[in-house]
Amino acid sequence: MAEQKGRIDRRTLLKIVGSAGATGVVLSACGGSPQTASAHSGAGLTGGKWEKTVPLATAGPGGNPNWQPGDAIKFLPSEKIPTSGRASDLLASLPKDKLLTIYQRMNASRKWETTMKDLFVGGKDRLYGAFHTYAGEEAIACGVMAALHEDDYIASTHRGHGHLIAKGGDLNKMSAEIFFKETGYNKGYGGSMHITDMSKGIMGMNGIVGASFYLAAGAAIRGRIRGTKQVSVAFFGDGAAASPYYFSAIRSCTNYKIPVIFVIENNFQYMGVPMATVVPTKYICEYTKGLDIPHYLVDGNDVTAVYAATKEAVDRARAGNGPSVIEGITYRWYDHSGFAGARAGVHGASGLPYRSDEEVRQWMSRDPIARFKAWMLAKKLATEGELAKIEADAQRAVDVSIAFARESKDPDPRAGVLNTYAAGAVPATQFFNRSEPASLS
Numbered sequence: 001m002a003e004q005k006g007r008i009d010r011r012t013l014l015k016i017v018g019s020a021g022a023t024g025v026v027l028s029a030c031g032g033s034p035q036t037a038s039a040h041s042g043a044g045l046t047g048g049k050w051e052k053t054v055p056l057a058t059a060g061p062g063g064n065p066n067w068q069p070g071d072a073i074k075f076l077p078s079e080k081i082p083t084s085g086r087a088s089d090l091l092a093s094l095p096k097d098k099l100l101t102i103y104q105r106m107n108a109s110r111k112w113e114t115t116m117k118d119l120f121v122g123g124k125d126r127l128y129g130a131f132h133t134y135a136g137e138e139a140i141a142c143g144v145m146a147a148l149h150e151d152d153y154i155a156s157t158h159r160g161h162g163h164l165i166a167k168g169g170d171l172n173k174m175s176a177e178i179f180f181k182e183t184g185y186n187k188g189y190g191g192s193m194h195i196t197d198m199s200k201g202i203m204g205m206n207g208i209v210g211a212s213f214y215l216a217a218g219a220a221i222r223g224r225i226r227g228t229k230q231v232s233v234a235f236f237g238d239g240a241a242a243s244p245y246y247f248s249a250i251r252s253c254t255n256y257k258i259p260v261i262f263v264i265e266n267n268f269q270y271m272g273v274p275m276a277t278v279v280p281t282k283y284i285c286e287y288t289k290g291l292d293i294p295h296y297l298v299d300g301n302d303v304t305a306v307y308a309a310t311k312e313a314v315d316r317a318r319a320g321n322g323p324s325v326i327e328g329i330t331y332r333w334y335d336h337s338g339f340a341g342a343r344a345g346v347h348g349a350s351g352l353p354y355r356s357d358e359e360v361r362q363w364m365s366r367d368p369i370a371r372f373k374a375w376m377l378a379k380k381l382a383t384e385g386e387l388a389k390i391e392a393d394a395q396r397a398v399d400v401s402i403a404f405a406r407e408s409k410d411p412d413p414r415a416g417v418l419n420t421y422a423a424g425a426v427p428a429t430q431f432f433n434r435s436e437p438a439s440l441s
């Protein structure tokens with residue numbers, strides 16, 4: 001219609017631009033030829049033919065007009081991760097204890113958040129503040145972390161509990177922070193979005209959308225200068241990908257071969273805003289296809305696919321060849337923040353205005369933890385009994401952490417001025433019992 005009038009509207013233009021060059025990158029990650037410079041690696045990472053399971057809306061709230069009516073993400077059948085193929089073989093080649101650690105951390109992450117959800121909804125504990133759940137997205141954090149060394153860095157997001165737990169974060173300190181207790185990671189002054197553990201290379205969750213790019217780049221440059229071969233991962237969402245800092249950081253990292261892995265967690269939602277509002281392409285990794293770096297598009301609910309892509313990206317970064325982009329397609333089970341539509345004892349939120357319950361159910365049927373478990377069992381990498389024990393132990397550790405948080409002391413209100421930048425320059429006590437303002441000079 002718009003073309004008939006001699007003008008091309010934005011949507012048509014985007015389709016033309018998108019079809020002109022983006023498909024090479026996307027198809028390469030889906031199993032097509034990986035050989036061209038702009039279509040690095042990634043071939044067969046999911047280990048098999050992708051099949052339709054998750055239809056996406058093309059219009060309306062949550063819809064992406066870049067999709068054709070009837071389009072679907074070409075993913076594997078919901079319940080199965082392929083037990084053969086490159087990604088599967090690569091993950092299966094890891095030592096058993098490492099595989100069990102992945103399963104343990106996926107479970108700890110899910111159970112910790114689910115237990116917190118029950119407590120928030122139950123209303124008996126004094127819980128408040130923002131809490132952005134990662135439930136449903138665990139395969140990305142755990143797949144990425146399995147390819148990192150302990151001293152590599154990660155820069156997280158507001159939705160980062162799963163990143164922390166996947167990198168070995170301490171559940172007791174996490175729970176205590178959510179309860180705002182002095183034993184918490186931030187001594188009870190940070191809450192969910194500021195949990196940080198530099199001893200584990202966790203540069204922190206972050207309430208600033210798009211902050212992870214520069215944090216990761218900065219840490220990676222530090223490693224480069226010191227010759228440590230450490231790499232950094234910047235996690236970010238589809239919304240954050242619209243940040244100008246993304247383009248700025250990825251351009252510089254490419255230019256100077258800075259070892260950063262940019263990991264997009266595409267859950268289709270930018271709070272309640274559909275991804276399409278901020279994403280002018282079908283997939284986010286298409287944005288930067290002009291850069292001659294690897295772009296991987298993977299099933300973000302499949303640990304094997306995420307691990308395989310990350311392993312390649314990390315090897316390349318450590319070898320001094322610079323950054324890569326990995327986009328994991330995934331879904332969050334709960335509301336953007338907090339627990340609207342959630343009930344104690346029930347998984348997933350329903351009745352949210354910006355997505356249908358059917359869509360939530362479909363994605364929950366692709367539960368990354370259940371799929372990983374089925375893969376481990378099918379490959380005979382662990383027994384039912386071993387995995388059941390890990391599940392029970394994970395819940396026990398979560399319960400212990402809640403008890404620890406409840407029993408811990410509230411912070412001394414006066415400690416609120418400690419551990420601030422000002423505290424180094426001005427004795428904190430100057431802020432108390434004074435009639436004059438403290439001098440900062």
Ligand SMILES: Cc1ncc(C[n+]2csc(CCOP(=O)(O)OP(=O)(O)O)c2C)c(N)n1
Pocket residue numbers: 158159207208209210236237238239240241265267269270271336
């Ligand atoms: C710089 C900045 N802008 C806006 C916000 C408000 N905000 C918080 S979360 C969020 C959505 C982020 O979406 P996305 O990056 O896709 O991550 P997701 O929540 O889907 O995991 C926004 C806009 C913010 N915290 N920081």
